[in-house]
Amino acid sequence: MGREVAESCVDAVVIEMVSAFCHKFYSAEPELAARRIEAIGYQVGHQLVERYTMDCPRFTDHLEAIKFICKEFWSELFKKQIDNLKTNHRGTFVLQDNMFRWIARISPNPLQENSTESSTPNDDNQAAQTTSMHLYFPCGIIRGALTSLGIPCAVSADISNRPACSFVVRIKA
Amino acid sequence: MAPVVPRSGDAVFANVERVNAELFTLTYGAIVRQLLTDLEEVEEVNKQLDQMGYNIGVRLIDEFLAKSNISRCVDFKETAEVIAKVGFKMFLGVTATVTNWDVEGTTCSLVLEDNPLVEFVELPDTCQGLYYCNILSGVVRGALEMVSMKTEVSWVRDMLHGDDAYELRVKLIKQVPEEYPYKDDE
Numbered sequence: 001m002g003r004e005v006a007e008s009c010v011d012a013v014v015i016e017m018v019s020a021f022c023h024k025f026y027s028a029e030p031e032l033a034a035r036r037i038e039a040i041g042y043q044v045g046h047q048l049v050e051r052y053t054m055d056c057p058r059f060t061d062h063l064e065a066i067k068f069i070c071k072e073f074w075s076e077l078f079k080k081q082i083d084n085l086k087t088n089h090r091g092t093f094v095l096q097d098n099m100f101r102w103i104a105r106i107s108p109n110p111l112q113e114n115s116t117e118s119s120t121p122n123d124d125n126q127a128a129q130t131t132s133m134h135l136y137f138p139c140g141i142i143r144g145a146l147t148s149l150g151i152p153c154a155v156s157a158d159i160s161n162r163p164a165c166s167f168v169v170r171i172k173a
Numbered sequence: 174m175a176p177v178v179p180r181s182g183d184a185v186f187a188n189v190e191r192v193n194a195e196l197f198t199l200t201y202g203a204i205v206r207q208l209l210t211d212l213e214e215v216e217e218v219n220k221q222l223d224q225m226g227y228n229i230g231v232r233l234i235d236e237f238l239a240k241s242n243i244s245r246c247v248d249f250k251e252t253a254e255v256i257a258k259v260g261f262k263m264f265l266g267v268t269a270t271v272t273n274w275d276v277e278g279t280t281c282s283l284v285l286e287d288n289p290l291v292e293f294v295e296l297p298d299t300c301q302g303l304y305y306c307n308i309l310s311g312v313v314r315g316a317l318e319m320v321s322m323k324t325e326v327s328w329v330r331d332m333l334h335g336d337d338a339y340e341l342r343v344k345l346i347k348q349v350p351e352e353y354p355y356k357d358d359e
Contacts, residue, residue, distance in 0.1 A: 004191040005289055006264045008236055010200060012229045013308075017204050020225055025211060036207055043203035044196070051195060077196055 011105055014137060022133050030129070034136050041140020042147070049145040052076060062171060065149045066093050073145060091171040095142075100165035106134055131159065142167055182262025185241050189263060194289045201290055205305060215302040222304070226311020227318075234316040237263065249322065249345050250274075253281050256313065265289050269341075282329065283313070285339040296333050304328050310341055321349040 018037055026033035052073060059065040070082035074097070084096040135157040143155040151171055158166045208218045237243075241259050246252040257269035267289065273282040290306050304310075310326040317324050323346045330340035 003194040003266065003289060003292075005194045005197045005266050006186070007190040007192045008233065009264050010192055010197045012233060013197065013201055013204065013225075016225045016229050017200075019228075020221070036211065040200070040203040040207050043206065044199045047199045047203075048195060076193060079192075 018133050018137065034133060037133060037136040038140035041137040042144035045141035045144025046148045049073065049148050059149060062151055065146065065151055066169065069142065069145055070095055091173065093169040094166050095169065096164060096166045098164045100163055102134065102138060103159055103165050104163045106131055135159065139167065142169065182259035182268065185259060185263045186266055189240060198289055198292050202294060209300065215300055219304045219307050222307035223311040226308035227315035230312035230315025231319055233264070233312065234319040237316065249348070250278055252322065253343065257283050279345040281343055283341040283343060288339050291333060294333060304331065305333050306339060313341065313343060323347040
């Protein structure tokens with residue numbers, strides 16, 4: 001087992017990062033904030049996968065690489081594997097984690113610490129927006145990991161069954 | 174006053190949920206890199222990292238008090254020891270040393286010889302003014318403010334700048350005596 005830190009360090013840094021990009025640096029431009037958060041995830045995924053595959057033989061096809069993400073990669077990050085993998089055999093994969101840690105840690109109605117002035121009736125809407133901002137980070141991680149395995153793709157997330165989270169990977173032809 | 178022997182954070186660290194440090198280190202690195210791209214000025218990045226740390230410290234103190242079972246510290250000296258031995262250990266898995274006290278006992282240094290934040294990090298020439306670990310100074314400042322100690326925290330040694338250790342200078346500015354709304358032994 002390599003070096004460890006408290007899980008709350010990762011949580012704290014990610015939550016603060018999302019909050020800073022959404023509410024401070026790009027408060028008027030949520031799309032830019034989202035892109036930055038995704039880019040940070042991408043960088044992390046890219047670097048992690050390089051470390052985790054150092055001693056692996058190269059994957060021979062897409063499915064093998066996706067399975068690696070579902071098993072070894074996910075286990076390193078979340079101490080569990082992806083629970084369910086589906087594919088349409090035409091380049092779309094759905095990776096479902098039934099209990100995604102990073103969703104569980106954000107309460108359904110997060111404190112809008114930095115924007116109390118805007119506690120309007122659409123609080124629900126805001127909460128949903130905050131959650132979706134958080135999801136850009138793991139989406140970026142997956143995209144970064146797959147891209148550095150030679151699989152350019154787009155990744156989105158669906159949390160309509162939270163705390164389950166489905167990541168939809170669309171491989172670019 | 175005889176200093177209370179500081180508890181070790183080993184047991185607390187063993188009991189918290191832990192993750193592999195690479196995820197943490199690389200995430201932090203990616204954030205710093207993005208801030209450098211977006212904010213351009215190294216000085217501004219230092220400031221924002223410190224501010225992010227402050228916000229984190231303000232929140233982490235609760236978890237720290239809840240999980241560490243630390244009872245109230247009698248003075249700033251004991252507080253510094255607890256941060257170094259229990260606080261750093263509980264979150265980062267490393268222990269700091271408290272040293273270089275001034276005569277008044279209001280300024281000291283926390284020295285880290287091992288720092289998980291900087292693994293794999295090398296500063297390019299364009300970033301020589303960057304305090305890469307500035308988030309840590311913010312965390313310490315934010316956490317202390319929540320226990321009524323107003324401090325100034327700054328770096329005096331930084332291994333990324335060629336020093337032999339990380340040294341964080343912590344200066345107590347003001348201590349607000351406080352009546353807790355709850356008892357220590359509830």
